[in-house]
Amino acid sequence: MINIMKMRLLSLPMLLLVALVANGCDNPVGAGSGGGHPEGFVITNAQGAEVATYRHGGTSTGQITANASGVSTFRIFLLARDGTRIELDGLEYRIRSATVTTEVFxxxxIVGADQLRVSGKNIAGSTILLLDVEHGNHPEFVGRVTLLMQ
Structure with missing residues (x-):
């Protein structure tokens, strides 16, 4: 009887640990950053001006304008629900891939945790840039913004 009670007492902390781990993804951004999962991202140009945004669910505004015959660099921030910018650290959240849908342009x-490098192929035109945002080891969302090559 005493052994059974000891086993029950030992299994209670394990049960609590499993419950905490199972719910561990509920607030990855932290209360100080607007709370909850990121709602999208914002892309800024080399001067720090916001050029394009994406909100989870498919809403995008602005466009990235890049040099068709050179390399252009941008910075990516995640957006909390309240609009607060969240810097990417490459650990908790990261951009897994950046894909240009029409590769001819x-x-x-992605360079480092938050730099986007667009390399033009000497052809002007408009296409879509897809950014695959990952949290830990699982996908968070794929955002899309217009990419204009000039």
């Missing part, structure tokens, strides 16, 4: 790569 440009290629895109």
């Amino acid at each position: 440009a290629s895109a790569t």
Whole structure:
């Protein structure tokens, strides 16, 4: 009887630990950053001006304008629900990939945790840039913004 009670007492902390781990993804951004999962991202140009945004669910505004015959660099921030910018650290959240849907215009790569590098292929035109945002080891969302090559 005493052994059964000891086993029950030992299994209670394990049960609590499992419950905490199972719910561990509920507030990855933290209360100080607007709380909850990121709602999208904002892209800024080299001067720090906001050029494009994406909100989870499909709403995008603005466009990225890049050099068709050179390399353009941008910075990516995640957006909390309240609009607060969240810096990417590459640990908790990261941009898994950047994809240009019409590859004849440009290629895109992520440099470091938050830099987007767009390399033009000497052809002007408009296409879509897809950014695959990941949290830990699972996908968070894929955002899309217009990419204009000039």
